[in-house]
Amino acid sequence: MRKxxxxxxxxxxxxxxFTAGFLIKVPYTGNLFESIRNLFFHVPxxxxxxxxxxxxxxxxxxxxxxxxxxxxxxxLEFAKTGIIYGSLGLVTGxxxxxxxxxxxxxxxxxxxxxxxxxxxxxxxxxxxxxxxxIDKKARISSVYNIFAYFIYLPLIMILxxxxxxxxxxxxxxxxxxxxxxxxxxxLDPVMRMVFWPAVIGWTLLGVWITTLKIRLNLLRDKNLINx
Numbered sequence: 001m002r003k004x005x006x007x008x009x010x011x012x013x014x015x016x017x018f019t020a021g022f023l024i025k026v027p028y029t030g031n032l033f034e035s036i037r038n039l040f041f042h043v044p045x046x047x048x049x050x051x052x053x054x055x056x057x058x059x060x061x062x063x064x065x066x067x068x069x070x071x072x073x074x075x076l077e078f079a080k081t082g083i084i085y086g087s088l089g090l091v092t093g094x095x096x097x098x099x100x101x102x103x104x105x106x107x108x109x110x111x112x113x114x115x116x117x118x119x120x121x122x123x124x125x126x127x128x129x130x131x132x133x134i135d136k137k138a139r140i141s142s143v144y145n146i147f148a149y150f151i152y153l154p155l156i157m158i159l160x161x162x163x164x165x166x167x168x169x170x171x172x173x174x175x176x177x178x179x180x181x182x183x184x185x186x187l188d189p190v191m192r193m194v195f196w197p198a199v200i201g202w203t204l205l206g207v208w209i210t211t212l213k214i215r216l217n218l219l220r221d222k223n224l225i226n227x
Contacts, residue, residue, distance in 0.1 A: 007208055013201030017041075020194045027188055035099045039187075040194055042096055044202040045089035046156075052082035052206050053121070057149040060142035072138035073217050075145055076128070081210045083121050085202075090114055101166055110160035110167045117152045124148055 021040040029036060056078035063071035093111070094104035105111060124144055131137040160167060187195065 006204055010201055010204035010208055013197040014205060017044075017194060017198040017201055021198065024190055024194060026191065031100055035096055036191075038092060038096045039191065040198045041202075042089060042092040043195070044199040045085050045092060047199045048203040048206045049082045049085040049089060050153075051203050052078050052085060052210065053149055053152065055207075056082060057146060060145040063138055063142045067135075069134065069138060070218065072142060073221075074214055075142065077210045077213045077217065079121060079124060079145065080213070081206050083118065085206055086114070086118050086121070090118065106166065108160075108167060109163045109165045110156065113155040113160050117155045120148050120151060120155075 017040055021037055026034070026036050056075045059071045059075035059078065062068075063075060090111075093114075097106060097108075097111075098104045101108075124141060127144055128137055128141045131140060
């Protein structure tokens with residue numbers, strides 16, 4: 001990951017997202033109007049969060065298998081960036097909801113599920129800070145991280161689709177009252193040309209931020225050992 005090509009891709013795709021995302025002609029769907037452009041920012045944040053937290057999960061499993069503390073550091077930093085993305089997704093969603101649903105918070109099942117999911121991951125950080133022994137902290141938090149991820153996915157992707165929701169995919173959203181979905185006629189080909197590069201760009205940016213934080217952590221630990 002130290003080769004620069006993927007960082008260049010991240011910058012190019014994000015510049016493209018911000019430029020084309022505000023300049024392309026978008027379809028007016030329902031009461032979304034120009035706010036539909038938030039699709040290039042709000043939804044990719046959640047894609048990025050799922051990937052980042054999934055990567056954190058992989059490193060937690062690797063730590064439990066190999067007992068190498070560097071994997072615990074990787075898991076922690078990917079989880080931190082994933083939560084930042086989740087928080088940004090919640091904020092951009094609230095802004096979008098203000099213009100489309102009339103209020104930033106409408107107790108929509110998906111909004112509630114996302115808030116619960118973020119709290120579960122915030123508890124992960126509280127748990128880590130409550131344990132002083134390094135090895136014990138790594139083991140307990142790795143186990144918690146695994147369970148948290150498999151609670152998180154049903155909360156944001158399965159349960160909201162089983163009840164009435166203003167979001168796409170829910171019972172109410174399927175009737176056309178919610179935001180555009182990612183298939184069918186809701187997302188036209190022009191928007192797809194911006195949306196998928198946005199997903200890749202935001203995700204690579206999250207990985208970039210995380211790798212910088214990991215390197216800082218490893219350097220700090222190395223300095224402490226040599227001190």
